[in-house]
Amino acid sequence: MEENNENNEHEDQPNGEEKAKITNVIPVSGMYENWFLDYASYVILERAVPANEDGLKPVQRRIMHAMKEMDDGRFNKVANIIGQTMQYHPHGDASIGDAIVNLGQKDLLIETQGNWGDIRTGDSSAAPRYIEARLSKFALDVVFNPQTTEWQLSYDGRKKEPVTLPVKFPLLLAQGVEGIAVGLSTKILPHNFIELINGCISILKGKEVEIYPDFPTGGMADFSEYNQGLRGSRIRVRARIEEGDKRVLLIKDIPFGTTTTGLIESIIKANDKGKIKVKKVVDNTAKDVEIEVQLAPGQSPDITIDALYAFTDCEVSIAPNACVIIEDKPIFLPVNEILKKNVDDTVQLLQAELEIRKGELMEKILFSSLEKIFIENRIYRDIEECETWEAVLSTIDKGLDPFKPQFYREITQDDILKLTEIKIKRISKFDSFKADEIMRKMEDELKEVEHNLLHITDYAIAYFKKLLEKYGKGRERQTEIRSFDVISANTVAANNQKLYINRAEGFIGYGMKKDEFVCDCSDLDDVIIFRRDGIYKVVKIDEKVFVGKDVIHVDIFHKNDERKVYNAAYLDGKTGRTMVKRFQVTSVTRDREYDVTKGAKGSKILYLAARANGESEVVNVKLSPSSRARVKVFDFDFAELEIKGRGAGGNILTKYPVKKIEFKLLGESSFGGLKIYYDKSIGRLNTDERGDLIGSFHGDDTILVVNKDGSYELSNYELTNRFDAEKVELIQKFDPKKVVSVVYFDGASKTYFVKRFLIETRTLNKPFVFISEHKNSQLSVVTTDKDPQIEIEYRKGKGREKETTMYDFDMLIDVKGWKAIGNKLSQYEVTKVKLVAGSKNEESKKDFEVGDSVDLNLKDDEDQLNLF
Structure with a gap:
């Protein structure tokens, strides 16, 4: 029994082979880690992230290679291209089809035919069996060269495919790319074709370059935080919105x-939420984008434009993330470095092509020389008596011996074999002169190739210039580079709610419609409340918010409002004195309680007034009849007090009990007029001292804007007003006594006129054209200075020599109505008009060159002015 047990125990022990198997067992967790890492690497390298060398993802590269194989100059059905590509790309036809459409819509490498969809509207393309494509001439020129291509076997080993294509152009930056891998993503935005080539030329010349994206959808973009496309950078892109009239906005x-569809949906959604108020949105997009936004009655176009940027997809923020594959590794690079690497790769490819061409030319010259020697020295006759093949080769070799030192390499047996393949007919018709001419051309080309190799940088510059000349037409920048202001959502939000208050119970909100109405408001607003006990706080508006009983003041709170001043009088519970103070509330913590008084028990506010422009005021103070004061009724002027911080205790008004304090008279602003500045880089008004000072404004003061199209417009000084900086010629505080002096070109008579007028209209935000309305009419000079002078350059006499004369405006014409045509500036041909004295408007000081500035757009040569 014991022996049997021993035997059984021995049989249960694993042998050596089984032990080895056990030690090689991998836990499931380990398998997961390895497989996941392999999968992540595969997705990054083979699916999502482009190679820096050619700027293409694997699927795009395989599509281009398949199209090159199919290329015969004609269009091919996309379905056929997909089938051809599937020999190289093992991930299904859907991914290939989507990638082809994406490439085709970029309008660079592929010429398309049929319905390829529209990136502006979001419309998808037709089925692959209906649409066609072929390689563009640009792609054939810069993307392919089998001699400089590194090849690898396809996934099934049956065919060869390129590792990367030898692209001699910064294709990655021109097309842009977006991809999401495992734990990694890339987003490189498209850049302008012309700017990229100019950037390449600048880099080759040793200059630093700065490039910015350019989008096929146009619009405007602020690249102040672009940071060369690295992680953490940001671009703000806006739709271009124009005012059709007071009731219509046009998104261009x-x-x-x-997409236009998504944009319209975002506008409707914002309208439904009450953020903006529009009547109707109409999509008129055809060849060009046009979305018509019809405003609701009473809505300001300027504020609505800001609201569209704040609450809809009319403004989007894009976060670039430039990641590329370099030497089989994902690398994060700034776009400037990517461009430099593309330039280096292009130079290397051009050099490799030249080296290959040099070798080809040297071989052709060598064989042409051998052929000439073989025929002219009649070596072919020496082999007629040879009886063996070896003897033939040996005889030819000996015949070439005297000439071998002149060749750049040794003559091989293959060279001799090629000589034996020359046909008798070619020998009999051999033309020595013609052969010399051919060799001379090849030697000239060889010298040129060698020169280019020695001056490879100059050769690369010439290559890029040729690309620009050949393919740059029609590829100008479409996205305008602008600086944007930051739009406060609270400022531009439509008043979609009404603020109510229940003083007895201490509630405020927009859901209390049976209670006391305070004002219109937005659901984004903050509300400030003051209670009788001296406590004030700021709360977020909601349907119903408890703020405490005995509220004496409630209003919408505007953060950082440095003009609003509170004039207050309060009873100090500790001393029994009545204190007065002036203070501001510019920044507070929401829902935190602050105290107007010193906080003593029994303190309370006796009088409080909020003044939007820092006005002082006179109040009438009535003391208690039982007080011992000799004067029981007197006036107090808050102008005597300085404006201090909200924590200041204030000054003593009286030590006697106060019965009542009443408002008597409103004083002047303690801040003087509101200083308004104009920032012409963004076309906006501000009080932050950005740009040029327009003036100090009070009450009903207005702004005068004179546009380059010969119209003027009056506007209020609301900071929400928008101006097109490119169209504004003059902007200043309006003074009805100032005379506007103008020189303009009349397109109908092709003559210059001068006029002076006072602005008699007072309608705001309506343009009035004060020059002739012919399409070729153009404003030349405008000023409101007191004694302006102009210098006129003109031609007269037979010699047509230029003469210059200076005039005072008031000598040329009297002040007339703004509708008057004016007087003819000169009887001679005017070539230049210059404002030379008395002008404070820097923009008006520029010379007005007639030939440069006036586009007459005339069709008949006889009708054109001989301006110079």
Whole structure:
């Protein structure tokens, strides 16, 4: 029994082979880690992230290679291209089809035919069996060269495919790319074709370059935080919005990454939430984008434009993330470095092509020389008596011996074999002169190739210039580079709610419609409340918010409002004195309680007034009849007090009990007029001292804007007003006594006129054209200075020599109505008009060159002015 047990125990022990198997067992967790890492690497390298060398993902590269194989100059059905590509790409036809459409819509490498969809509207393309494509001439020129291509086997080992294509152009930056891998993503935005080539030329010349994206959808973009496309950078892109009239806004371009359909939906959604108020949205997009936004009655176009940027997809923020594959590793690079690497790769490819061409030419010259020697020295006759093949080769070799030192390499047996393949007919018709001419051409080309190799940088510059000349037409920048202001959502939000208060119970909100109405408001607003006990706080508006009983003042709170001043009088519970103070509330913590008084028990506010422009005021103070004061009724002027911080205790008004304090008279602003500045880089008004000072404004003061199209417009000084900086010629505080002096070109008579007028209209935000309305009419000079002078350059006499004369405006014409045509500036041909004295408007000081500035757009040569 014991022996049997021993035997059984021995049989249960694993042998050596089984032990080895056990030690090689991998836990499931380990398998997961390895497989996941392999999968992540595969997705990054083979699916999502482009190679820096050619700027293409594997699927795009395989599509281009398949199309090159199919290329015969004609269009091919996309379905056929997909089938051809599937020999190299093992991930299904859907991914290939989507990638082809994406390439085709970029309008660079592929010429398309049929319905390929529309990136502006979001419309998808037709089925692959209906649409066609072929390689563009640009792609054939810069993307392919089998001699400089590194090849690898396809996934099934049956065919060869390129590792990367030898692209001699910064294709990655021109097309842009977006991809999401495992734990990694890339987003490189498209850049302008012309700017990229100019950037390449600048880099080759040793200069630093700065490039910015350019989107096919146009629009405007602020690249102040672009940071060369690295992680953490940001671009703000806006639609271009124009005012059709007071009731209609026209959206002309859309931000990159959006569609007209999505944009309209975002506008409708914002309207439904009450953020903006529009009557109707109509999509008129055809060849060009046009979305018509009809405003609701009473809505300001300027504020609505800001609201569209704040609450809809009319403004989007794009976060670039430039990641590329370099030497089989994902690398994060700034776009400037990517461009430099593309330039280096292009130079290396051009050098490799030249080296290959040099070798080809040297071989052709060598064989042409051998052929000439073989025929002219009649070596072919020496082999007629040879009886063996070896003897033939040996005889030819000996015949070439005297000439071998002149060749750049040794003559091989293959060279001799090629000589034996020359046909008798070619020998009999051999033309020595013609052969010399051919060799001379090849030697000239060889010298040129060698020169280019020695001056490879100059050769690369010439290559890029040729690309620009050949393919740059029609590829100008579409996205305007602008600086944007930051739009406060609270400022531009439509008043979609009404603020109510229940003083007895201490509630405020927009859901209390049976209680006391305070004002219109937005659901984004903050509300400030003051209670009788001296406590004030700021709360977020909601349907119903408890703020405490005995509220004496409630209003919408505007953060950082440095003009609003509170004039207050309060009873100090500790001393029994009545204190007065003036203070501001510019920044507070929401829902935190602050105290107007010193906080003593029994303190309370006796009088409080909020003044939007820092006005002082006179109040009438009535003391208690039982007080011992000799004067029981007197006036107090808050102008005597300085404006201090909200924590200041204030000054003593009286030590006697106060019965009542009443408002008597409003004083002047303690801040003087509101200083308004104009920032012409963004076309906006501000009080932050950005740009040029327009003036100090009070009450009903207005702004005069004179546009380059010969119209003027009066506007209020609300900071929400928008101006097109490119169209504004003059902007200043309006003074009805100032005379406007003007020189303009009349397109109908092709003559210059001068006029002076006072602005008699007072309608705001309505343009009035004060020059002739012919399409070729143009404003030349405008000023409101007191004694302006102009210098006129003109031609007269037979010699047509230029003469210059200076005039005072008031000598040329008297002040007339703004509708008057004016007087003819000169009887001679005017070539230049210059404002030379008395002008404070820097923009008006520029010379007005007639030939440069006036586009007459005339069709008949006889009708054109001989301006010079």
